[in-house]
Amino acid sequence: MLRRHKSEQLFETAKKLFPGGVNSPVRAFRSVDGAPLFIKRGDGCYIWDEDDNQFIDFCGSWGPLILGHNNKNVRENIEKTLQNGTSFGAPTVLENELGQLIIDNNPFIEKIRFVSSGTEAVMSAIRLARGYTGRNKIVKFEGCYHGHVDSLLVKAGSGLATFGTSSSAGIPEGFTRETLVLPLNDQEAVKQCIEMYGKDIACIIIEPIPANNGLLLQDKSFLEFLREISTENKILLLFDEVISGFRVAFAGAAAYYNIRPDIVTYGKIIGGGLPVGAYGASNEIMACISPLGDVYQAGTLSGNPVAMAAGIAQVSMCLTPGFYEDQEKRTRYFVDKINAYARAKNIAFELVTIGSIFWLTFGEHGAIQRADQIDPATMLDFKKMFGVLLENGIYIGPSGYEVGFISTAHSYEILDEACSRFYKVLDTFAH
Numbered sequence: 332m333l334r335r336h337k338s339e340q341l342f343e344t345a346k347k348l349f350p351g352g353v354n355s356p357v358r359a360f361r362s363v364d365g366a367p368l369f370i371k372r373g374d375g376c377y378i379w380d381e382d383d384n385q386f387i388d389f390c391g392s393w394g395p396l397i398l399g400h401n402n403k404n405v406r407e408n409i410e411k412t413l414q415n416g417t418s419f420g421a422p423t424v425l426e427n428e429l430g431q432l433i434i435d436n437n438p439f440i441e442k443i444r445f446v447s448s449g450t451e452a453v454m455s456a457i458r459l460a461r462g463y464t465g466r467n468k469i470v471k472f473e474g475c476y477h478g479h480v481d482s483l484l485v486k487a488g489s490g491l492a493t494f495g496t497s498s499s500a501g502i503p504e505g506f507t508r509e510t511l512v513l514p515l516n517d518q519e520a521v522k523q524c525i526e527m528y529g530k531d532i533a534c535i536i537i538e539p540i541p542a543n544n545g546l547l548l549q550d551k552s553f554l555e556f557l558r559e560i561s562t563e564n565k566i567l568l569l570f571d572e573v574i575s576g577f578r579v580a581f582a583g584a585a586a587y588y589n590i591r592p593d594i595v596t597y598g599k600i601i602g603g604g605l606p607v608g609a610y611g612a613s614n615e616i617m618a619c620i621s622p623l624g625d626v627y628q629a630g631t632l633s634g635n636p637v638a639m640a641a642g643i644a645q646v647s648m649c650l651t652p653g654f655y656e657d658q659e660k661r662t663r664y665f666v667d668k669i670n671a672y673a674r675a676k677n678i679a680f681e682l683v684t685i686g687s688i689f690w691l692t693f694g695e696h697g698a699i700q701r702a703d704q705i706d707p708a709t710m711l712d713f714k715k716m717f718g719v720l721l722e723n724g725i726y727i728g729p730s731g732y733e734v735g736f737i738s739t740a741h742s743y744e745i746l747d748e749a750c751s752r753f754y755k756v757l758d759t760f761a762h
């Protein structure tokens with residue numbers, strides 16, 4: 332049995348300090364059993380908790396750690412930068428360096444603005460889209476998460492092309508009245524919505540690789556269709572690449588599918604494990620942002636030197652030739668082995684994958700491309716599997732709707748070890 336005594340004690344203290352004992356809800360282990368594990372250290376693909384259990388980690392801090400934990404280059408660049416202080420509220424050469432690295436290697440953006448989180452990137456990008464077009468409405472898709480921006484914490488109402496209703500208390504109805512919520516991968520729904528509201532729509536926002544409600548891989552033709560219909564109707568296409576950016580290719584899903592968005596948001600990997608987000612677009616669109624234009628957006632710690640240093644070190648490594656091919660190859664190797672084992676044992680389990688992202692699915696199903704195609708009953712299977720995975724030294728995000736990530740630290744040797752542990756876990760699902 333996993334030792335959990337210290338984590339349990341720490342969680343009791345945390346519950347007195349923070350709502351639900353955590354500073355971000357999914358960490359609370361509400362969808363699985365037991366208290367959350369308090370992590371004290373990470374190195375490469377491993378993490379250790381306060382009870383000294385060691386795990387092969389596939390959560391990777393929810394995506395940022397594409398080089399694994401405590402990467403030497405990232406750590407050394409942070410340490411070097413720290414010698415000179417932590418923040419100045421004035422421009423630094425490090426912002427130029429990270430900005431240049433990104434723009435030189437990303438054909439989709441000409442200017443970028445650094446912020447401090449994915450949520451902030453999306454919130455600013457939406458304001459930019461509204462400021463640029465002079466329109467108010469935005470279209471989002473059910474099953475895509477864009478951070479906790481008021482106007483995007485919405486779920487679909489009944490019927491197609493309906494205004495969203497808030498999915499969180501504390502958001503006035505008026506804030507979501509301008510948000511239209513549509514099903515993913517459904518061209519007809521988009522056409523109908525644009526027929527009704529097209530002239531008022533500032534942007535269509537989508538996670539081109541939806542990875543926050545399962546991994547809902549879209550048909551490329553759907554994303555191409557969004558590009559075309561947006562252009563025809565002078566609507567901006569906003570790719571939220573907070574997860575997919577620097578993950579499936581350096582220039583994200585836009586490069587992976589070769590589709591040009593008008594505005595892109597980034598987060599996670601761009602900060603090397605420190606708090607960074609960003610949004611970018613053409614010179615023309617970005618000229619709307621203050622101090623050049625009249626769309627206001629600012630941040631005391633935006634472009635923070637220590638965070639920039641971490642980002643520079645990490646993003647530079649991602650530019651190594653063959654980086655993404657290698658990431659994808661190792662991920663495929665892992666996924667294929669586990670899927671083959673499940674098939675051979677007649678276990679209704681499959682890992683779905685793209686790039687170095689994977690998602691655990693249960694039961695018999697075809698392609699899952701929309702949120703409503705996920706059977707909520709399978710979350711009980713996830714809950715069981717999560718517990719057995721922990722017992723076998725494998726850590727993944729504690730929710731069946733979340734995806735797993737593979738880093739450069741997950742060597743073939745470690746993936747083989749992880750597969751052997753996974754097989755043992757799968758055996759508990761065999762009939």
Ligand SMILES: Cc1ncc(COP(=O)(O)O)c(C=O)c1O
Pocket residue numbers: 448449450451453476477478479538543571572573574598599608
């Ligand atoms: C696609 C997407 N957009 C936005 C966000 C919000 O980013 P953050 O948690 O850094 O605010 C996330 C976070 O997971 C995300 O996955």
